[in-house]
Amino acid sequence: MIKSDKRGRKIRYRMTWQMEMVELGSSLVTYTFLTLLTVMFANWFYKRRQKILLIEQIPGPKALPILGNALEVNVDPRDLFQVITGGSYIWSQITPLMRVWAGPFPLIQLFKCSVVEVILSSNKHLDKSRDYTFLHPWLGTGLLTSTGSKWHSRRKMLTPAFHFKILEDFLEVFNSQSTKMVEKLANRADGQPFDIFPYITLCTLDVICETAMGVNIKAQDNSDSDYVKAVYRIAALVQQRQARPWLQSDLLYRLIGSSKEHDACLKILHGVSYGTIRSRRIEFQKEKKNKLAKHMDDEVIGKKRRLAFLDLLLEYSEEGRGLSDEDIREEVDTFMFEGHDTTAAAINWSLYLLGCHPEIQARVHEELDMIFSSPDQPVTMAELREMKLTENCIKEALRLFPSVPFLARELQEEAVIDNYRIPEGTTVMVVTYRLHRDPDQFPDPERFDPDRFLPENVSKRHPYAYVPFSAGPRNCIGQKFALMEEKILLSSILRKYRAESCTRREDLRLLGELILRPENGNTVKLFPRV
């Protein structure tokens, strides 16, 4: 071994046998490590190659190495939805499923009911895709975004909060909040065009807070809601990240993305949800004490207590069943978002389409006039059951403009779809917007025709042809709630007013971020019905 002395002269030392052993040992470790790394890389490379070979058999557009098809969707965010659905339209003419590359990640889009059924009906493919991880800073891993055993236990825990008995108790809130909305609209019912979207959104926000959270936040009295603005902005930011692979690493997002704006939105959103939990916790404890003081505890009167959503979570946390404040917060954020934005969009789309089709609106007016003796009569379960045409209009609006225009799962094991082997780890996306326009299931698909939902027509269709609430074990937990709310809010507007839509179908611009909305709001003219 050669070393230098203080003056830089080379000196040859004799290695002791111990030193030689140490050197040999460290070389051995290095060689073993490098060999292991090479084997692991070769193994990874081989497996990836196998997957790519399988994926490449599925029809789809040509893709660049590493970037895949990402550049094709690197467009103005306002154009993204049209680009995605435009591409899917062309491919849906020749194949029920299509392959694209989201950067280095394969993504399979499904457009036909037979292939959608394979995924949605399965008990195996329940995990959400990596696109949902960009929602984690906001929604944590609440019911919408969680996977595996956490999702199972939360779903089981929260299902009783949507029991029909509880939904019936919510009728009072649906009625009172919709009355408030209709009163606010009275000032606008002068035949002048205005955007009705915010009126409906604030009403659905009030509804979800008062029903599920037990807190009246009076959003309708504060038309300039920071919460709603933050929801819209964060949805746009999340979608940008999903579409652009170079913004997906947290580090790069901090360096070149809009992370400051994202964090500012989070501050507003979490501020509202924590505030809601605090208010309800205080009320909930007061109510419990009062009940005890009056010996009104439900167990004493021999009835099992049914708790609405947030009370159920608070009860669980007080019983020490492993629900932290953070756990409650993520569910509250999930339900506040899923529970108001989806329904607001659906009511707006129904009103928009009825405003484009005066002849169908006249039939709805007729139905409502038959059911209600006065425009102010509160809606009960009996009237809800009778609103058949109104319900079919809502269903048809959800077909043409599903509030959730696509959803995605990540395969935990290989799936065979339309004879193609799709390997584990692949993202599979149901393009609901395209599925609902399949001419084999919905002839003349762009036509608004609520009679498609008459029982005799429904029975002719494939059960997975229409899935606005998703389907199977991971379907929407709030779908009954949503339909009740939509029928009450929409009918409360139409009992008092006639609506005319100011935007023609051919001029519509769609914004499909997390929720499908008209880009420029829903401009209508309202006229009082006399």
Ligand code: HEM
């Ligand atoms: C028109 C109204 C609504 C539509 C169209 C709708 C649609 C959907 C869809 C398509 C999914 C599946 C999403 C996915 O797999 O990524 C879903 C899930 C969910 N929805 Fe809704 N939804 C509506 C209203 C509501 C309401 C009112 C609530 C709550 C009160 C709600 C709560 C949820 C939750 C928590 C999930 C996740 C369920 C799970 O993964 O177990 N939704 N919804």
